[in-house]
Amino acid sequence: MKIHEYQAKDIFREYQIRTPKERLCFDTKEAIIAFRKINKKVVVKAQVHTGGRGKAGGIKLASNEKELQMATNTILGMDIKGHIVEKVLISEAVDIQKEYYVGLTIDRSNHTILLMVSSEGGVEIEEVARVSPEKIQKYALPIGSSLAPFRAREVAFDFFKDIHLVRQFADIIEKMYKVFVEKDASLVEINPLVITGKEEMIALDAKMTIDDNAMYRHPELEQLRDDDENEKLELEAKQHGLSYIKLDGNIGCMVNGAGLAMATMDMIKLYGGTPANFLDIGGSSNPKKVKQAMHYLTQDPNVKAIMINIFGGITRCDDVAQGLLQAFDEIEITLPIVVRLSGTNAKDGLKILSASNKVKTVSSMSEAAKLAIATIA
């Protein structure tokens, strides 16, 4: 579960990690009240479940009420990577000397907590990771209830000489580690962590994701849930026994099995296309599930073609074919559909589908990917 910057900062404050003075606002009127209360230059920040807001125009400085009004009006309602902004954080502007990146995540293969630190923090961190990954230092931290202070200081000394800064930085890492473990987070990130002109370290931004599998241990965090349209759709799909994750491409995929679904997306990419989603209909797919899956694919306006890739085992290809015919009866579908059926009852499935003129059938997954891409081009 993703939470907003303002919510993550509330948690930071609970752990005494320093943050700017700030207030959540839903309209310009509230923003002005917040501005007067803070009584100095502020930053208006879009609150949406995505990063890169700065680059998208979702972060704006305002030094008077007119600028504030303009910034708030522009940002509210803005579409940032498919997320509509419904609220803004009015945050006291901070005098930045330097921006650092600090992040904690799980390293599954090494069974450790991974700490990442970079002195090149700020909005370009993705670029730094791509072009010069050596500028992001990585530390494997043992899993425990807290981080040993000497270990935190060791890391801090890699970045700072001034003992005053070393202490502050080590303290922040220790506290972030505590947040990470105690809240069952899969990500805790501060970017930028800034040093001000007064040599103080402040978390100017906060990003946090809670492990969904641990939500049952955190009734206090459930109230922070604020799913946007896509997240709601994914949750609803889950209740229908489908794993659905929306992506940015235009080829809708319906596949059985997570591994095959990943392979299908790779195959589409390989031939120059882009998948619109990950969709695993699971094993023992009954026609109803297939129909529901078609519903998700067709409600996404980006989808221009559909690729169905089924390897029948427990899943029976004839069930899938039946589900498709039912979907065609109930949903108006004009998109090109390419189907590859293989394995259990594939022959029967293909026979059922031959009754419909809506689909093209192929015998291999690479053919299916190529054909789906060709129908769009």
Ligand code: GDP
């Ligand atoms: P993100 O783009 O979604 O990660 O949003 P951030 O909260 O990280 O803000 C993006 C950038 O805006 C930061 O890296 C800063 O350079 C700038 N910024 C944010 N708050 C302040 C502030 O209080 N003062 C100044 N001068 N710049 C800020």
Ligand code: MN
């Ligand atoms: Mn940021």
